[in-house]
Amino acid sequence: MTGTAFSVQPRTDAPRSVSVAFTALVIALLCGVGEAITHTAGQLDRLDADIGSLATGLAIRAGIYLVVLGVAVRMARGARWARIALTFGIGVIGLASLIIEPLAATLSAKQISDLFDNLTASAVINGTFRTGHILAVLVAIPAMYHPTARRYFRRTNSLSHR
Template identity: 35%
Template sequence: MTTNTPAAVRAAFVTWLVAVGAGAFETVLVVASGEAGDGAAVGVAVRLTVFVAAVLVALRMRAGRRWARLALTVGLGVLGTLSLVLGPIGWLLDGNSLPDLVSSASALDLTFGASRVVHVCAVLAGCVLMFVPSANAWFRSRARARVAVG
């Protein structure tokens, strides 16, 4: 990481780490609860692969690689967020009630829900922070510097 990396890019990197941490925590909760079922090993392997890839790509984003910023935005910002929210949205559209869910939820359910909120907020914040004006200017300057050198 260069010393002139904008605060927004540094903050975006941290939010991606928070998102990965929340995702890993959710995975642990599901496996520990026994709700993962017979496919737990496969599910954990897939999630672990995504988490490692996300951290590696976030490191490249922090280094000024525009492709990494795009990959995080499309891969996790769009597709990943959809995978996190489509189930709950469908559940609500089926006529279920959030107050009823909260009133009957266990401590594990509430913990998982809180982690999911942190997870989604971190992803959305990471996407926004990567595209604020200071970040845009910095990514452009990094790309120009690579072209000039190479």
């Protein structure tokens, strides 16, 4: 589906920084999906699992991830509004939501060893996905503001207003 309205690749004239940003955003999304699936699978192992609430949570996340992917595609095609939306949505709100829980756990621990009590394989996998998600966002946001990306967004938007 290259070159169609459904293509999810950056434009061929997009600079490398925009391609890096787009790729990092896709990696962040995949890490988010992996974390959601791992978390849900872990919750399903519990006897008191609320399947309805887990399904609702997955549906909400899937919707958010699809919207973010759509905005990322628009960003890769040069839409400045998409770059701004990703900066605040993913770079501020999303990043904060990923960091708050582990930060709260770290700050509430009396000793560092408390953080490793009851550590499970599922927690390690979730932590790996979350770390990958955070790192991908920390690559994507600066890449969208690299000088070559700024020129690309300026040029693309000036061409669309003619």
